[in-house]
Amino acid sequence: MELLKSHDLEALKNENVRLLTENGELRKMVGLMQENLELRCTLRDHESTVRSLSPSGKEQKESKSMDKKDDANVPRCRDPKQLQRCQRIVGEISFQLDRRILSSIFLEQSRLYGYTVSNVQEKILQATSCPLTNKVDESQRGEMNRRFMDIMNQLKKYGYDPRVHPTFSEYLVNTYGIMKDRPLPGTSELASYSDPEVIRKMAAEAMPADVLKDVDVLLNCLINLAKEDGKPLLIW
Structure with missing residues (x-):
């Protein structure tokens, strides 16, 4: 028993070190x-400042046209701290939507x-597979697949595409x-969140x-799941 406890403790320490390393790399x-x-x-x-000093005429008009295209893909918030805060809330939306989806499928899974x-x-x-015998719990597997299909069909009403938005959410996080x-x-x-x-x-x-439309899809999905389960929009 002592040997087992020691082994479990060592495994937990190794897992903790691995998680800390992964977390550090992600933050970098x-x-x-x-x-x-x-x-x-x-x-x-x-x-933009350099172009404003260039001669007027055809070149200036073309430059302004290019500026408008570039500006469409530049965040409007120019304050670095506020920009980071807004970007992180978008990452939080993506993360929490994924957690809600997964929690609705893996009801018995705490982590x-x-x-x-x-x-x-x-x-x-x-x-749904036993790691020792590879025996499959067909009933449990069928139920999980049903729950997965149910929530995907529900989210499709708000524009969610299972081929696009799961990967997009990971990218944002x-x-x-x-x-x-x-x-x-x-x-x-x-209250504001x-x-x-x-x-x-x-x-x-x-x-x-160019990504705002898909961010809006994720937010609409989260809003409607929050209405359905009666919990706050963001669960802290």
Whole structure:
């Protein structure tokens, strides 16, 4: 028994080290993406200033036309701290939508580390197969697949595409991260995060125009799932 406990403790320590390492690498990647985005915004501001000093005429008109196209893909929020805050709330939306979807499928699963909507079929196979005998619980597998299809059909009403949005959600979380500091209960900040229109405005300020439509799809899905389960929009 002591040997078993020692083995379990060592396994937990190794798992903790692995999770800390992965978390550190993810934060480094998010930091690099954030620096890259801020640099792009700075360069575009500089280029705009240079173009304003160029001669007028046909070249200037063409330049303005290109500026409008570029500006469509530049976040409207120029304050770095506010921009990061808005981007992280978009990552939080994506993360929490995935958690809600997965929780509706794996009802008995308390920890969902490593589970994503993209790999849900693989995880259903794992959850319904005995690792020692490979015996399959066909009844449980059928029920999980039914729950998965039910929620996918439900979300399709709001524009969710199972071929696109699971991967898109992962991209947003990996690129922008999620909220580091959770708002305190009873604060105006927490109240604002419960207001879909406030979050929609934050997304519009932080996201390039070419991805905003899909971000809006994720937010609409989360809003409707929150209405259905009676829980807050963002579960902290």
